[in-house]
Amino acid sequence: MPELPEVETIKNDLQQVIIGKKIARVFLHNPKIVRFPSPAKFKKSLEGLRIKKIFRRAKLLIFELSDGRFLTMHLKMTGQLVYPGGSKNSRVAIQFSDGSILDFNDQRLFGELRLVDDWKKLKFVQHLGPEPFDLTFSDFEAMLAKKKTNIKSLLMDQSFISGIGNIYAAEILFRAKIAPERSVQSLTKNQKSTLFKETKKVLSSAIKHGGSSVDDYVRVSGKPGDYARFHRVYNRLGKNCFTCKSPIKRITQGGRGTYFCVKCQK
DNA sequence: CGGGGCTCCTGTGCGC
DNA sequence: TGCGCACAGGAGCCCC
Numbered sequence: 105m106p107e108l109p110e111v112e113t114i115k116n117d118l119q120q121v122i123i124g125k126k127i128a129r130v131f132l133h134n135p136k137i138v139r140f141p142s143p144a145k146f147k148k149s150l151e152g153l154r155i156k157k158i159f160r161r162a163k164l165l166i167f168e169l170s171d172g173r174f175l176t177m178h179l180k181m182t183g184q185l186v187y188p189g190g191s192k193n194s195r196v197a198i199q200f201s202d203g204s205i206l207d208f209n210d211q212r213l214f215g216e217l218r219l220v221d222d223w224k225k226l227k228f229v230q231h232l233g234p235e236p237f238d239l240t241f242s243d244f245e246a247m248l249a250k251k252k253t254n255i256k257s258l259l260m261d262q263s264f265i266s267g268i269g270n271i272y273a274a275e276i277l278f279r280a281k282i283a284p285e286r287s288v289q290s291l292t293k294n295q296k297s298t299l300f301k302e303t304k305k306v307l308s309s310a311i312k313h314g315g316s317s318v319d320d321y322v323r324v325s326g327k328p329g330d331y332a333r334f335h336r337v338y339n340r341l342g343k344n345c346f347t348c349k350s351p352i353k354r355i356t357q358g359g360r361g362t363y364f365c366v367k368c369q370k
Numbered sequence: 371c372g373g374g375g376c377t378c379c380t381g382t383g384c385g386c
Numbered sequence: 387t388g389c390g391c392a393c394a395g396g397a398g399c400c401c402c
Binding site for chain 1 (some may be wrong): 372373374375378380381382384
């Protein structure tokens with residue numbers, strides 16, 4: 105479940121360790137992970153190239169290579185990038201010319217790797233809404249004005265705003281004191297403003313703490329992120345709200361579990 | 371175009 | 387104790 109803060113953390117971690125390295129060999133232990141081009145072409149094209157830059161768009165990790173092309177990685181639910189790696193359980197392993205290995209681990213095989221000429225032309229990227237940190241409140245307000253769904257589903261809608269997933273949608277709404285089922289149109293201007301501020305605050309704090317390690321997410325070093333200890337509602341079904349002590353509830357929205365406090369969130 | 375529901379996967383944790 | 391099954395959720399897709 106890497107979301108924006110986790111992918112940002114991985115990007116930052118990787119920048120410290122693999123920029124400038126030359127890819128010597130690519131091991132496709134599970135070729136299914138490679139979505140474009142064919143696994144054979146993917147492997148052959150990558151070998152010999154250097155990693156020039158690493159950046160992030162939404163939950164997508166993008167490596168700029170020395171031939172001007174781009175390696176994109178989406179970790180989906182259970183993807184991990186570990187360096188230095190070398191695990192037998194990795195799905196894809198990238199070995200650099202110094203012998204060190206970057207492992208792409210992915211228990212559930214939802215992850216997707218691509219080698220493309222222009223990452224901006226990916227259909228996935230074209231459908232993405234803006235980055236939260238690029239928005240002003242007036243942008244956000246204008247975006248909300250057109251929407252009719254509940255606020256939780258909208259925060260997770262990557263075509264509306266990109267990078268927020270199930271954990272941070274819940275945490276943002278708790279801090280904004282807004283119930284997840286609220287329709288967007290029912291929110292007051294003050295609530296929209298609080299929501300906007302809390303979105304940026306929660307995401308930046310999570311980045312500062314290296315992301316949330318629940319289930320599979322780990323940093324590139326293999327160590328957990330530190331933000332889960334700041335979670336107020338996610339994965340706390342039946343436990344007492346830190347603010348009002350009433351039990352945290354869980355409902356399903358759009359097929360996803362939503363944790364919230366009935367008393368604090370209105 | 372929007373929203374609901376299914377799908378891809380597999381490890382975990384629950385109930386019987 | 388062990389088995390079977392629901393469940394976890396990011397994003398694409400189909401359908402109405």
